[in-house]
Amino acid sequence: MDGVTAGGGARGRTITTEVPARLDRLPWSRWHWMIVIGLGTVWILDGLEVTVVGNIASRLSEDGSGLAITDAQVTGLGAALYVAGACSGALFFGWLTDRYGRKKLFLITLAVYLAATAMTALSFSAWWFFLFRFLTGFGIGGEYAAINSAIDELIPSKYRGRVDLIINGSYWLGAMGGALLSVLALNTDIFPKDLGWRLTFGLGVVLGLVILVVRRHVPESPRWMFIHGHEEGAxxxxxxxxxxxxxEKGEPLPAPGRPITIEQRESVGFVEIARTLFRSYPKRAVLGFALFIGQAFLYNAITFGFGSILVKFFDVSSGATGYFFAVIAFGNFLGPLLLGRFFDTVGRKVMIAGTYLLSGALLFVTAWFFSQGWLNATTMTACWCVVLFFASAGASSAYLTVSEIFPMETRAMAIAFFYAIGTAAGGISGPLVFSDLTSSGVVDDAVLAFCIGAALMTVAGTVAAFFAVDAEGKALEDIATPLSVREATAGG
Incomplete structure (x- = not known):
């Protein structure tokens, strides 16, 4: 068996393999594009889903929509249930992903998402709508854990940073499409009140089915396979x-780097995961908390009340806010797209700290401009775009960071844990903190909201300056030694 020596039973066998080194030395190829398309494009659906619901809330609450629900219920209880579903789904499916493999779970989580979205389109009462908003979030939360872990383990180390950032940033392509789609869906000259909003959910289902077909060809992570007793398949x-x-390249591949020796195992318990995260890597755990909470509050400071600010302070009609949001979303996507490669070349620590600190500083400047009355709807949107250009790259790097700085056996669960913390902070604390501030119509209240988001982003950037890991170009096994390697070494 080439590159592998093994002995003993299925559990506890010690094997030596070159699989990680062989994967990391691969040049970019059509195979990698298949992974990106199969796994990454679901973030577009997530952005589409979230944005559409926020923008069609007013239509759902109107008489004749086919649904007896209020605007506040859609944006309040409905949003809270979506967040609760995402947090619980991330933790539940994250644990299953580390235990049963990446491929099984990224197929299951997408199927859950598709089924729940389809059922949302068929909503006939408020309780039905709320139930399937929770289940939609449940599937999406699982997607983050299963997909980010698979991407990092399949993409060569040379490209891992930029690929991860661009994939996570593609959420904003969906948000941009959702904003424009909601404008179309709300036009009663084209669709009846009870049909347009259903069709927007239906479109998400169609796109998701296409992704599911492509995703069936994405393989299991060989890294997961050889640790869990499937070294021959790997x-x-x-x-x-x-x-x-x-x-494809017409030339032989270079020799791989050094092999790795591990002791195979079946699963890792919650106690060992917690001990690994907080006892073995306390500084990295603090870093993960800071990055996720900082970006969550900055985004809530801007996006949670952007529509209210445009309407109340700049007299923009509520029907036109979708166009402004589409512009903001485009700025968000450009950040990871244009800055992503620098996370692999300039380095993680410089770029993570820099994007967080710069976006925080720019939001402070925007708050000052706004307080002085120097902005109109267009220039305010332009300021937001500049802030979010850097913030989006930083926020995407939070997912990259927690997916690569902890041992492989805990990767999906680590992503799930920090994602749940950030999502809960943004989806629960965010509305409580920012809803009154951004909708009061008082300039000082909106300025305070911006300053809170900017301050937490600045704190996170400062933490990153000290605790971020120089992971660029390094194998995952060199960034965080697998638990299995530690045990194998200790045993002999």
């Missing part, structure tokens, strides 16, 4: 990828 999978890449 070797065969990598053999096939290498042949495919050599045929």
């Amino acid at each position: 070797e065969e999978l990598v053999d096939g990828v290498e042949r495919q890449v050599e045929e």
Whole structure:
């Protein structure tokens, strides 16, 4: 068996493998594009989903919509249930992903998301709508854990940073599409009140089914396979990828780096995961908390009340706010797209700290401009775009960071844990803190909201300046030694 020596039973066997080194030395190829398209495009659906619901809330509450629900229920209880579903789904599916594999779970989580979205489109009462908003969030939360772990383990170390950032940033392409789609859906000259909003959910289902077909061809993570007793399958999978890449490039691949010796295991318990995160890597745990909470509050400071600010302070009609949001969303996408490669070249620590600190400082400046009455709807949107250009790259790097700085056996659960913390902070604390501030019509209240978000982003950037890990170009196993390696070494 090429590259692997093994002995003993299925559990506790010690094996030596070159699989991680072989994956990391691969040049970019069509195989990698298949992974990006199959796994990454679901963030577009997430952005579409969240934005559409926020923008069509007013239509759902109107007489004749086919749903007896109020605007406040959609944006309040409905949003809270979506957040609760995302947090619980991340933790539940994150644990399953580390235990049963990446592929099984990224197929299951997308199926849950698709089924729940389809059922939302068929809503006939408020309780039905709320139930399937929770289940939609449940599927999306699981997606973050299963997909980010798979992407990091399949993409070569040279490209991991930029690919992860761009994929997470593609959420904003969906948000932009959702904003424009909601304008179309709200036009009663085109669709009846009880049909347009249903069709927007239906479109998400259609796009999701296309992604599901492509995703069926994305393989299991070979890294997960060899730790969980499937080393022969991991070797065969990598053999096939290498042949495919050599045929495409027309030249042999360079020799891989050093092999790794691990002791195979079946699963990791919650106690060991918690001990690993907080006892073995306390500074990295603090970093994860800071990054996720900082970006959550900055985004809530801007996006939670952007419509109210435009309407109350700049006399923009409520029907036109979707166009402004589409512009903001485009600025968000450009950040990871244009800055992503610098996370692999300039370095993680400089870029993570820099994007957080710069976006925080720019939001402070925006708050000052706003307090002085120097902005109109267009210039305010332009300021937000500049802030979020940097903030989006920083926020995407939060997902990259927690997915690569902890041991492989805990990766999906670590992503799930910090995602749940950030989502809860943004979806629960955010509305409580910012709803009154951004909708009061008082300039000082809106300025305070901006300053809170900017301050927490600045704190996170400062933490990153001290605690961020120089992970650029490094194998995942070098950034955080797998628990299995530690045990194998200790045993002999």
